[in-house]
Amino acid sequence: MSRRYDEHDHEHYERPRRRTRPRTKDRPTYDDAVDGVVVTVDRGRLTVRVDGRLVMAVKARPLGRKGVVTGDRVRVVGDVSGDEDTLARVVEVAERRTVLRRTADDDDPVERVIVANAEQLVVVAALADPEPRPRLIDRALVAAYDAGMAPLLCLTKADLASPDTLLSTYRSLGVPWVVTARGGDLGEVRARLAGRSSVLLGHSGVGKSTLVNALVPGTDRQIGHVNAVTGRGRHTSTSALMLPLPDEWGDGGWIVDTPGIRSFGLAHVRPEDLIGAFPDLEELTEECPRGCTHGADEPECGLDTALAAGEADPDRVESFRRLLAAREGAAD
Ligand SMILES: Nc1nc2c(ncn2[C@@H]2O[C@H](COP(=O)(O)OP(=O)(O)OP(=O)(O)O)[C@@H](O)[C@H]2O)c(=O)[nH]1
């Protein structure tokens, strides 16, 4: 952690009103702080949901250069009324349970965490118009496995084409899937989303907005509100936007829309991170030489030994290796 601000600075910038127990060095106590969730970030301005209200906030000085991203669980002090022209301060960021990252790529020169604390990555792809792009789907799956998030394939525009061919590609990976069509029954998607936090990722035109609007009625208004703040309407922000699922669903939960994220740099994903998501295959790599990537061109990979002995499912090994290869090269 950055030591740019010492204890004295904490005191100076963020003096708690009452102190009931001694402060530790790095964690001043804020008795009047309230819990919130960061729903979007735009150039240092955080929109935090506190008790159902949207509150504008900035990072407090003691957080230094520590990043705050969509999905972060935070503690907030100051004016949390959510009234216009008020600004609260985020004084603490809870440890993240998951992080979805993207490595630097042509679109964006910096490695970033896109969303914190999401449990599921929903890869939205159209069955037609535009044609599904398996390489993009593979790359999104790699990102999910690397982040420790459960993947879900959401295949849209089912009125235009059958999902059978596409699904056969993912069967051996065991990726769960749902199929949707505009105006159709959303029960299955809902069941998959309820009670958890899901990031929706999909290429432009696949029907992601249509889906989000159908799932969360009133989204337009809500996005409109945040829009005025973030300038998303001007396509300047690529920050993810978190929307609470409707109260009627009963289980809480969130969906996180990722506007403007067209590509996904995956250079940070190591082979050992990926195979960790496939325990049955990982088991077969115990005898691999040091540094084995488990790719098809490795001379002594345990996966090949297992294949030769008939102890591994060839489809599954092939699918894993396809994902491994999809990490590399251009995102698109
Ligand atoms: N046939 C068919 N068309 C659909 C369906 N869902 C959405 N569309 C159409 O597909 C187009 C793209 O839908 P959007 O919801 O805007 O797609 P998006 O993924 O949000 O795309 P961006 O707004 O560019 O990010 C629109 O013309 C929709 O009317 C569907 O289930 N079936």
Ligand SMILES: [Zn+2]
């Ligand atoms: Zn190996």
